[in-house]
Amino acid sequence: MTRALLRDLYAVAAAVLLVLTAVVIGRHIQDTRHTLLVGWPPLVGRWDPHVGPGTPAAVLVAAATVVYGPALAARLPWRGLLAGAWGTAMAWIWSLALIDGWHRGIAVRLTTRFEYLQVIDRFDDIPAALRDFTRHILIDSPDNWPAHIAGHPPAATLTFVLLDRVGLRGGGWAGTWCITVGATACMAVLVAVRALADERLARRAAPFLVLAPAAVWLGTSADAYFAAVAAWAVALLALAVTGRSLWWAAGSGLLFGLTCYLSYGLTLFAVVGAAVLLLGRRRVRERPVLLLYLLAGLAVVPAAFTAAGFDWWEAYHLLVTRYYQGAGGVRPYGYWVWANLACTVLVTGPATAAAVRRTGAVLVRSRGAMLSEPGGPGDSRGPAAARARFALLVSSALLALLVADLSGMSKAETERIWLPFAMWLLPACALLSRPRVWLAAQAVLALLLNHFLATGW
Secondary structure (H helix, E strand, C coil): CCHHHHHHHHHHHHHHHHHHHHHHHHHHHHHHCCCCCCCECCECEEECCCCCCCHHHHHHHHHHHHHHHHHHHHHCCHHHHHHHHHHHHHHHHHHHHHHHHHHHHHHCCCCCCCCHHHHHHHHCCHHHHHHCHHHHCCCCCCCCCCHHHHCCCHHHHHHHHHHHHCCCCHHHHHHHHHHHHHCCHHHHHHHHHHHHCCHHHHHHHHHHHHCCCCHHHHCCCHHHHHHHHHHHHHHHHHHHHCCCCCHHHHHHHHHHHHHHCCCHHHHHHHHHHHHHHHHCHHHHHHCCHHHHHHHHHHHHHHHHHHHCCCCHHHHHHHHHHHHHHCHHHCCCHHHHHHHHHHHHHHHHHHHHHHHHHHHHHHHHHCCCHHHCCCCCCCCCCCHHHHHHHHHHHHHHHHHHHHHHHHHCCCCCCHHHHCHHHHHHHHHHHHHCCCHHHHHHHHHHHHHHHHHHEEECC
16 A cells, blocks of 8 residues: 555545544534534434435446546547536436435425525516515514525525526426536536646546535535536636636626625635636736626626615625524534534545545645646646646635635535535545545445435435
8 A cells, every 4th residue: 555545544534533523523412402403413414214216326327437437537538528527417416316206306405495496476576676685684574585595695596586487487497407507517627627737637537526425415406506607607717817718707707796696605716716817827917808807797797786776795794694693693613613524524525535635735745836827738748737736726615615614604504505615626536546446435425325314405
């Protein structure tokens, strides 16, 4: 056994210990103080061993990806790889969701009393609903919004309102939308890694993005959709700073603006965006107009919502108040500030725990190389610089996640809330040797979670 592999296993052991500690201490706190407000700490859910119609398909997709995924990812044409990754990711997400059956696994997920479809009829007059949105955020306000509507800017709810308007009504269509769009996040991450680092790393990362334990919560949660929007915002910016059209910068800005109006917490994607600009700083210096395109695109969504009467800052401050009126005022920060990280281990899997360790090692060894300019898919300056840039990109997502954790505004439920950040930790697995073994570990974790727990999302 090599020294690097041994250190990987130490990292995995530490991650497993973190999860076990979160389970044991969380169970004690919930049983004695009842303050965690989750059924199976640190996850939202309950113990419920079961199989379902998706079980055979999930096992088949997992086995095929473990056996053939790394080789296919290395050989397929680039566009074929992107299409294959999207299709396989959807197959994996759908099959895991259908372990719970169509009704419980898909159709009712977004129709519960906390979810967006509960308020569709209150948006018959969209401009009026937007002008009045902030008046219903606080718990003691008249006709207060359900938790997820109050907890997000209105672009999240409007998405499902518009789906309803075009005839895609009900929880089945809403769930299908989230899975279909959410599965594209893996393509966006691959595009960004190829542009900013190199194609080899992107190809090595592809099977891990496809076969992620995160798929348990990508199907079906609105946060899967948010993750895809944020991922494409980063991907388009990566294309812009590596010599493609300036219109990619405008598109990136548009999606970054939309991201901020889908979830308040995803403003932290500015950290990832800043890392992309740092990696492509020569392009930005040579064509500063790129920043103007980015800012012009970024202004569109905020300007539209502000003109319609929605005040983002007022809504955010009201949300903070509501958060502490409800679960945020009960759940103990001292537990969740580290138990949230245990949730992240379960979402990203043991392979990512080992890969994040390798990412840190790359950063330590390559502090100068990480700031060398990306040369695009044909960059031939050697793997060391590419790995350094890659490590910086992954680390920016980890930094954003840690800031979210320390803020105290994400106490529990981070298995879905942090999906957008988790998608950028998964590609770190490209740094691992023995990919099939690590892929198998990822798949087994996802299958165990979905078969032994009735998850809350």
